[in-house]
Amino acid sequence: MVIEIVKGMAFTLRQLFRKPITLQWPEEQKPAPARHRGRHILHRYDNGLERCIGCELCSGACPVGCIYVEPAENDPANPVSPGERYARRYEINLMRCIFCGYCAEACPTEAITLGPRFELADYRRERTVATKEDLLEAWPNFAAARGPNPRGAGADQRGQAARAPGVSPRLAWDEDELIRREGGERTVPGNAGLAPHVPSVAEPRHHKRDR
């Protein structure tokens, strides 16, 4: 028993002089793994056109109903996306998102993927709804817009906080507005067209308490 104790003590003493492996976040950061499922990114084609065609499949695939898409017709002279339509609004309620990645799987154009960003906390609930401008890859210079944060495409959290709150009302948060737009029926955004074999997910159980 004594030998074991001495061995253990020697080991901990050696540990004492080894370099700590702690990463001093947020000063020190390491790149997220390639397949990290953090906050979503809306991608563009190489020519700058948005990949998203406003089909709302992501919204339908979402098990928690956290994605709100408002499609609009493309202007043929000045299209936003290569398809007929594009997403005029694209909002994700990150408080509700479970980062399952089904939206990325459902997307026919690979417009949405889950990205490396994970620092999603905020002091105001409204700001936890990511708008299209938050999610969309910058254009024309991705790298410059990405800035010093090695992990984050899209807007930085602090940049988001600096914007005047409430400039763009976030519909994925504002349920009353959503109900008004979708014809007075109490639904979760984007559950229209949901496959019939997944009825229960359209109305999450905690939904009423949320209000």
Place this chain on the structure above:
Amino acid sequence: MTIVPPADVLGYRIGPDYWWVILVKAVIIVLFLATAAAYSTYAERKVAAHIQLRIGPNRVGPIGLLQPAADAVKLLFKENVAPAGRDRLLYLIAPGFAAAAAIFAFAVIPVNGTQTVDGYQLHWDIAHLNVGLLYILAVTSLGVYAIFLGGWSANSKYSLLGALRSSAQLISYEMAVAFALMGAIILSQSLDLEQIVNAQHHVWFVLLQPLGFLLYYLGALAETNRLPFDLPEAETELVAGYHTEYSGMRFGFYFLGEYINMVTVSAIATTLFLGGWLPLPIIDRLWFIPGWIWFLGKVTLLIFVMMWVRWTLPRLRYDRLMNLGWKVMLPLGLLNIAITGAVVAVKAST
């Protein structure tokens, strides 16, 4: 009580010392112990962190040095949540007892040898007792009351179980500790701590009494409720043991008491086995370093070892703890006394 004439107030002596000298020394010791305990918590966290390849507190002040202050402020501002069925008086005074019992023992520990300043004998202990060791053994036992009263008065099963365990543990190890100290008494032929230190002028007692030192140190770990003997507050079994129902600064006092206790038992071990304020015996040139620095250095070293042990060894099971105390340490202590006594007697007769 002697009535002191007003003109002579400053000249009134308690024992060999003027009363105000004692007061100043007492204030210094209490402040020192509180600070030392606070920074022991910091050191504990740093040692733990580095053993686990972490960094530890480093956000409050440079390399986290103001962390104890931040902790103190936090504890002071926390709400005191108290159980409804408590014994109000005991619940209130028990934490104070914990801190006080740990401080008491320091009254007789000589931090440095007696010096003569302008013809005045300056003692570096508060009460210059000639039975200092006896006093220490008596006073350190008081810590049990803090723990048991705290656990009892809270009217909670976890507190009570922790308190019972703790009382049994402290009483068991008290014996072993007392026997372990006996060797030093035999060698120095004195209960006066200053004389015990002076007797180590040529060789520290840790070399003559390695077994006694080991037994004392193990016993000290048990008496301060440190791992691997931290059963009274075994988190996994008893929530937090005897101080489960304490919060805020009342909990802070228990915490303070525990860490002051670490300093105290380390100081006792230093005095009895590591030559107190004496520098290393072999190297004569080290005498220029003041004694109290040697003393503090040795105490710091022992406290570090306590932390090192804590972050290495797991907790003992309760029956094993009791077996170790009664069936291993106590007989070894008796053996140590027998051998030491025999050797001293043989040497004296030849």
